[in-house]
Amino acid sequence: VGMRDGDYLAAFLHVLLPVAFEFQPHLVLVAAGFDSVLGDPKGEMAASAACFAHLTHLLMALAGGKVLLSLEGGYNLTSLGEGVCAALRTLLGDPCPQLEPPVAPCR
Numbered sequence: 001v002g003m004r005d006g007d008y009l010a011a012f013l014h015v016l017l018p019v020a021f022e023f024q025p026h027l028v029l030v031a032a033g034f035d036s037v038l039g040d041p042k043g044e045m046a047a048s049a050a051c052f053a054h055l056t057h058l059l060m061a062l063a064g065g066k067v068l069l070s071l072e073g074g075y076n077l078t079s080l081g082e083g084v085c086a087a088l089r090t091l092l093g094d095p096c097p098q099l100e101p102p103v104a105p106c107r
Contacts, residue, residue, distance in 0.1 A: 001044045003036065003106070005051040010105035012058055020062050028059050028067045034074030034083035042075045049082035050097040056090040067091065 020028075035043035037052070059067050069087055074080030090096060 002046055004046045005048055005054075005099050006103045006105040008036075008047050008051055008055060009103065012055055017058060017061075025063045026066070028063050030059065030067065030069045031072045032069040032084075032087065033072045034080045037074065037076070037079040037083040039079040040074060040076045042073075048100065049079070049086040050099050052083045053086040053090045053094075053096040054099065056087045057096050060090070 033043075034040070034052070036045035036047045037043070038046045038048055056067070056069070069091070071084065074083065086097065
């Protein structure tokens, strides 16, 4: 509960991506749940929509950029829309928005 951008980025950079690069997938399929975006009542997390852009960008380094996002969750329509738009903009080649500090993970 309460994970922020830095927590998600640390998990991606230190756990998920090293394993994924070793596996060398030909396609990346993502069950893209946006219930961890700030403001979602079910997820109780605090990731920003900008964080989803960065996570999507990191995934695009795998499988020659072949990434498929399948919407699976998000229960606050405003937060859901912001998260989905951030991820789609990244897939379309837009630069990632700047993250608000602090971006360090929690202890």
